[in-house]
Amino acid sequence: MKRVLLKISYDGTNYCGWQVQPNGKAVQETLQDALEEMLKERVNLTGCSRTDAGVHAREFYCHFDCSESIPTAAFVPGLNRLLPDDIAVLTATDVAPDFHARYSAKGKKYTYVIDNGVVADPLISRYALHIKTPLDTEKMNLLCSALVGTHDFKSFSSSKRTVTDTFRTISECGVEKKDNLVLLSVTGNGFLYNMVRIIVGTAIDASNGKLNEKDLEGLFELPRDEIGMTVPAKGLFLEKVLY
């Protein structure tokens, strides 16, 4: 037996997320089907995180255990031949039997893409939220800076969350403008359900002046309904997983 770690990438538009769900097709399921065809047995795939329906991944990791019959390097071309165009296996490597795609991860980096042009660009509408009003990246960066550190992010998560410890550590958070795009990046040791999407909604509120400097001081005491909306999944990319 060996443990194999796959680094994959996917366009989440047509999926209900990583994890198998009652409704819709999951990335996990699609990859498991391809693996089953190669290995002639069903394996259990463990992902580095759940991603919401519609979220994309430039980099996502998952591991599985299997016999030595197939050389690890062969999983890359083998699986890519079987997978649809919107999922790709980038690398396959042997890892120690106690390596765990989720628990060994030290952190993750997400990026959210906002199309801030006057007219929504149809060539990126699949991968960006369109906001017509010019965003104030300086005000957004004030909000981002306030998030850095270890805080109780309870208000920054969906009430559907299943965890009880709502403290998380954000190591980097910032916004940059590239032509018509406004990109928010955030790196942390873990994220609550919908947390990144609520952070982006709150940064938009900061830009619009709905959240002022005084609010920023007491940010983590504000109730859920006084911070930003959960922005759509389509602009969100899991960018990097840190091991």
Add this chain to the structure above:
Amino acid sequence: MKRVLLKISYDGTNYCGWQVQPNGKAVQETLQDALEEMLKERVNLTGCSRTDAGVHAREFYCHFDCSESIPTAAFVPGLNRLLPDDIAVLTATDVAPDFHARYSAKGKKYTYVIDNGVVADPLISRYALHIKTPLDTEKMNLLCSALVGTHDFKSFSSSKRTVTDTFRTISECGVEKKDNLVLLSVTGNGFLYNMVRIIVGTAIDASNGKLNEKDLEGLFELPRDEIGMTVPAKGLFLEKVLY
């Protein structure tokens, strides 16, 4: 009456091209439907060119005549509210009654996107042709240079072409590499049916050594089956229209 010129952009994936066709939905038709809803009358839309099914446009122009009832600037937000996410109206301007989206155009620039990474990137698979073998951009540029000038491009067009004059003038043609992408750009006064896609296929043949320097000398005498294949539409973008 006034003549209005629209500058639009679209993701061609779900369309049978610009022009109304017996099968599939055309960009022209979708835009005409939106215009009809605004103007309460059917107008005739004239495009700057036909684009093949699946081809994208960062910039495409079309004109129509209508009464003065709606201010020209109002067509931008008005149409964008009615159009699907994959088509956008960028600008609307009044033009002289003898201005013609197609006949007034002096030239066009197209770009073709090749994903030359070892594994196809699922986040651009909608907008790029994947070629795994590393491309030789130097050899591709030799082919591109040979195309510049006025030549008989008969072999570089589909036999389905309807025109008899197959001479066209290419003013610029070149390839550049950006990370894993190889981009071929070509500017000319006009293009035959499938011409850009056959140019790209031929540049790929030049890279692979299927077409050598001697072939380049007699390039325009080669029969259709000795030059490149017609590459898929999804990597092709109408980039600019010159008036």
